[in-house]
Amino acid sequence: MLSRVPDRSHELSPDELSLYRQLDTSRLPQHVAIIMDGNGRWAGKRALKRFLGHQQGAESVQYVVETASRINLPFLTLYAFSLENNLRRPKSEVSFLMKLLKSYLVGNVKRMNDNNVRMAYIGRTHDLPQEVQETMQWAMEATARNTGTTLTLALNYGARSEIVDAVRRILTDLTTEAHSRGCSVEDILGAGALDALDESTIASALYTAHMPDPDLIIRTSGEQRISNFLLWQIAYAEIFVTDRLWPDFRGIHLLEAIADYQRRERRFGGLGESTDEAVATLQPAEEVAAEIQDHLVPKPRHETKPESKSDHVLTRR
Secondary structure: OHHHOOOOHHHOOHHHHHHHOOOOHHHOOOEEEEEOOOHHHHHHHOOOOHHHHHHHHHHHHHHHHHHHHHOOOOEEEEEEEEHHHHHHOOHHHHHHHHHHHHHHHHHHHHHHHHOOOEEEEEOOHHHOOHHHHHHHHHHHHHOOOOOOOEEEEEEEEOHHHHHHHHHHHHHHHHHHHHHHHOOOHHHHHHHHHHHHOOHHHHHOOOOOOOOOOOOEEEEOOOOOOOOOOOOOOOOOOEEEEOOOOHHHOOHHHHHHHHHHHHOOOOOOOOOOOOOOOOHHHOOOHHHHHHHHHHHHOOOOOOOOOOOOOOOOOOOOO
16 A cells, blocks of 8 residues: 555655654554543643533644655544443533534545545444434545545444444354354354354454554553553554643654654564573473472471380370
8 A cells, every 4th residue: 555655754844754754664553543532631721611622632633644644654543432422421512522523524525635535434333413424424435535544533432342243243144144054053153153263253343354453552641541442453552642632632743652663662472572582592391390390399308206205195286
């Protein structure tokens, strides 16, 4: 994909370009996911109403998206509206967020096309208001031919519900297959379907089956939690937390997070190149096990027998 997308780094701001030139462009993350947090606190610090924080947060989205597109970041996923937001926020705030989403899509499709950005969505979007769904569909179709960054908005999204939906999809597929073959689901499972069920089966049933797992996840506002976001997909993602509130987050800060990401060594459960152990000369595992056993098992003590007493009274111990 990167080879088909023209280099647009010259469109970065001077500060962004200076930082971008310090990056190893061959090691840019393929997928960055962001938990956008802090809109309410941003407004509260300024004695403003919460909805103004959300409005400013929507502006930040476009700044970050444009920078992502200029460095040819293949995938950018933003946690825009969680399932918990929908269930637990005041109805007035949820209603405003839906209007803001619709307004954002209508107002920014041209900018997305100008920046070669393609729209996508994940989450239980079928539960959103119908007019919002129609606008989402329109924006996705209007940007479908773009070949640059894929901007995915997580809307009415929860990672646990995503995994539940994936399991439901797998079971539905098995049931459909059983019906088409004229047998029971038990027969399908007994014929090898159960043994064939693995991580790739679940991954292919997730909302994100069409994209790679995130390499880097960014959380704004300083909170040290994942908040039910892409739990399956971020198993080996690098995590970058910043105290900066989302309305103050810009493209330069995205580049700073990527720079931090490139200073890390990703191991995926293995040993890294910088390990201080000479792996090739490590002691064989069976020898190490024998040594451990030798240290753990107490050696028998050679005790002297007590002197016998003439009255044959047992000594209490």
